[in-house]
Amino acid sequence: MTTLLDKIWAQHRVLERDDGQTLLYVDRHYLQEGSAAAFEMLRQRGLAPRVPARALAVADHYVPTDSRDLAAVADPERREMAQALGRNAAGGGIRMFALDDPRQGIVHVIGPEQGATQPGLLIVCGDSHTSTHGALGALAFGIGATEMAHVLATQTLWQRKPNSMRVAVEGTLGAGVSAKDVILAIIARIGAAGAVGHAIEYAGNAIERLSMEGRLTVCNMSVEAGARAGLVAPDDTTFEYLAGRPFAPQGAGWDEALARWRALGSDAGAKFDREVTLDAREIVPMVTWGTSPEDALAITGHVPDPAGAADAARRDAMARSLAYMGLAPGTPITAIAVDRVFIGSCTNSRIEDLRAAAAVAKGRKVARGVEAWVVPGSGLVKAQAEAEGLDRVFLESGFQWRHAGCSMCIGVNGDLVEPGKRCASTSNRNFAGRQGPGARTHLMSPAMAAAAAVTGRLTDVRHLMAGA
Amino acid sequence: MEPFRRLEAVALPLARANVDTDQIVPARFLKKPRAVGFGQFLFHDLRADAAFALDQAAYRGARIVVAGRNFACGSSREHAVWALQDYGFRAAIAPSFGDIFHSNALKNGFLPVVLPEAAVAAMQEALLAAPGMTIAIDLEQQCVVAAGKSCRFEIAPFPRHCLLEGLDELGYTLSQTAHIEAFEERFG
Numbered sequence: 001m002t003t004l005l006d007k008i009w010a011q012h013r014v015l016e017r018d019d020g021q022t023l024l025y026v027d028r029h030y031l032q033e034g035s036a037a038a039f040e041m042l043r044q045r046g047l048a049p050r051v052p053a054r055a056l057a058v059a060d061h062y063v064p065t066d067s068r069d070l071a072a073v074a075d076p077e078r079r080e081m082a083q084a085l086g087r088n089a090a091g092g093g094i095r096m097f098a099l100d101d102p103r104q105g106i107v108h109v110i111g112p113e114q115g116a117t118q119p120g121l122l123i124v125c126g127d128s129h130t131s132t133h134g135a136l137g138a139l140a141f142g143i144g145a146t147e148m149a150h151v152l153a154t155q156t157l158w159q160r161k162p163n164s165m166r167v168a169v170e171g172t173l174g175a176g177v178s179a180k181d182v183i184l185a186i187i188a189r190i191g192a193a194g195a196v197g198h199a200i201e202y203a204g205n206a207i208e209r210l211s212m213e214g215r216l217t218v219c220n221m222s223v224e225a226g227a228r229a230g231l232v233a234p235d236d237t238t239f240e241y242l243a244g245r246p247f248a249p250q251g252a253g254w255d256e257a258l259a260r261w262r263a264l265g266s267d268a269g270a271k272f273d274r275e276v277t278l279d280a281r282e283i284v285p286m287v288t289w290g291t292s293p294e295d296a297l298a299i300t301g302h303v304p305d306p307a308g309a310a311d312a313a314r315r316d317a318m319a320r321s322l323a324y325m326g327l328a329p330g331t332p333i334t335a336i337a338v339d340r341v342f343i344g345s346c347t348n349s350r351i352e353d354l355r356a357a358a359a360v361a362k363g364r365k366v367a368r369g370v371e372a373w374v375v376p377g378s379g380l381v382k383a384q385a386e387a388e389g390l391d392r393v394f395l396e397s398g399f400q401w402r403h404a405g406c407s408m409c410i411g412v413n414g415d416l417v418e419p420g421k422r423c424a425s426t427s428n429r430n431f432a433g434r435q436g437p438g439a440r441t442h443l444m445s446p447a448m449a450a451a452a453a454v455t456g457r458l459t460d461v462r463h464l465m466a467g468a
Numbered sequence: 469m470e471p472f473r474r475l476e477a478v479a480l481p482l483a484r485a486n487v488d489t490d491q492i493v494p495a496r497f498l499k500k501p502r503a504v505g506f507g508q509f510l511f512h513d514l515r516a517d518a519a520f521a522l523d524q525a526a527y528r529g530a531r532i533v534v535a536g537r538n539f540a541c542g543s544s545r546e547h548a549v550w551a552l553q554d555y556g557f558r559a560a561i562a563p564s565f566g567d568i569f570h571s572n573a574l575k576n577g578f579l580p581v582v583l584p585e586a587a588v589a590a591m592q593e594a595l596l597a598a599p600g601m602t603i604a605i606d607l608e609q610q611c612v613v614a615a616g617k618s619c620r621f622e623i624a625p626f627p628r629h630c631l632l633e634g635l636d637e638l639g640y641t642l643s644q645t646a647h648i649e650a651f652e653e654r655f656g
């Protein structure tokens with residue numbers, strides 16, 4: 001009796017080392033601008049990519065979102081980051097979606113969108129949110145620059161097999177509760193280090209009922225719980241999502257793949273090193289109040305008081321977070337006013353996310369003094385949203401409608417939240433300074449971020465929903 | 469890679485949990501070329517607070533960080549290791565590390581030492597009581613000596629060997645290319 005993780009691991013094992021590490025064969029290597037140092041390491045050793053056809057490159061972190069013109073990027077260092085990727089990909093014979101290609105987008109959005117991410121594959125990328133791709137039943141994890149160079153040179157990677165952890169979410173999610181709320185609730189429960197050394201398999205009927213995009217959101221934030229990888233067993237939702245996508249197998253190849261994929265799920269009764277169960281009915285719309293994703297609580301709650309912390313270390317950490325966030329203990333969460341709203345990032349920039357946000361924005365106006373952005377996850381998501389008229393909804397409400405990229409999730413392209421300003425964000429990290437020096441980030445779902453935009457404060461989106 | 473055998477050096481106490489890689493080196497500096505040296509960006513935004521220990525005279529020459537749980541969680545940026553190294557650090561001691569940082573560190577000859585929470589807390593207390601105190605890490609013996617107390621730590625044999633000898637992994641893997649080719653034959 002084996003788990004999904006066991007099966008994928010066994011199928012990619014090339015060699016064992018006496019210290020228990022396994023040399024794993026890498027099926028797909030996604031590359032973004034962060035690969036520059038890895039290409040440099042290859043050059044220094046006189047090596048070339050071993051299997052360039054297994055790599056796919058896209059610039060997402062440093063690209064502008066107000067235009068598609070790299071030449072117009074004023075900062076030469078930023079421009080160089082995006083251009084260097086183009087040169088490295090071309091020099092290595094690696095396929096790249098350039099900025100003027102509608103398939104360009106955030107690497108963790110386009111892999112699944114293109115059908116390049118598939119069940120049973122072993123996928124790496126020099127980016128910690130590579131865990132996203134596990135939503136399709138792949139083993140996918142982020143790696144560092146030295147590891148990237150290793151994968152480019154050998155198409156393999158040494159890894160110690162992680163422990164297995166099953167996180168089951170059982171029951172029916174309430175109205176207005178999304179995949180983002182589920183993962184924030186999970187992280188709040190197990191902590192930011194709760195799954196260190198583990199790969200998480202998400203299961204339970206609430207996960208099974210999530211759409212593919214919802215599962216991508218959940219797996220995306222596995223790393224915020226400390227897990228390098230998060231997976232969901234592939235099922236009909238997965239197969240329907242993949243069918244017909246450009247990189248997915250076609251014809252007879254599809255039928256063969258399907259038979260393989262159906263056998264991947266964890267066997268009934270397979271043992272996990274740890275198991276955690278959450279009741280879906282208890283999950284409500286969540287927001288973060290502090291500077292770690294584990295600082296998440298219900299929108300109906302209050303800013304916690306460090307005085308109630310379990311120990312001195314936690315008390316100090318909470319006090320530091322509150323000082324950074326400019327919040328006083330006991331404040332109702334819904335009394336917190338925002339300056340900026342960011343709907344985007346590899347967590348929540350897919351079409352369903354934009355639909356959920358547009359449903360809240362429709363017929364309402366962005367509150368006075370709030371600057372709200374929508375940054376689609378890819379050129380194709382953008383085109384789809386425009387075909388559905390979502391861009392009109394956002395623009396009429398007063399949102400900015402921008403081009404695809406990481407944008408204000410990390411701000412390295414210059415899309416920053418100003419010091420001391422407060423941002424309702426659908427991204428995945430509320431670390432101090434993440435959206436810019438001194439920026440104050442509150443993580444939440446797309447519908448909740450739209451609700452914050454139109455009310456000017458953190459708001460329980462359930463009160464804005466039709467029929468409420 | 470510079471071999472790592474035994475290190476006795478001033479240790480910097482960083483008594484907080486979840487110090488993420490954005491705190492170690494903010495994302496806005498990642499566009500800089502490797503050659504600029506990332507030590508100047510180490511804990512950049514934390515150092516804006518004058519009370520932050522790194523710039524205090526007692527910690528000049530510190531080469532070991534004694535951190536809280538989940539040290540260097542967050543992004544995969546290897547710059548987090550480079551910033552510590554370029555500044556002069558060679559090892560970190562913590563109850564747990566972000567997984568990606570942990571493997572990045574080993575691959576750069578930077579030693580991450582995992583010790584029980586209570587042992588780390590005791591070290592931090594000793595360091596705060598006597599700023600500038602040194603700690604000794606012996607990789608051959610797999611032990612840390614701080615304030616007269618010795619703690620054994622675990623590390624897998626292969627990375628230990630690489631650290632002790634200053635070897636990198638890629639050379640070893642390239643010597644195993646026949647196995648990779650055989651795998652590609654079977655599953656290609």
Ligand code: SF4
Pocket residue numbers: 060061106107108127129345346347405406407409410427428
């Ligand atoms: S959107 Fe944010 S989290 Fe995702 S890859 Fe880009 S910078 Fe990283």
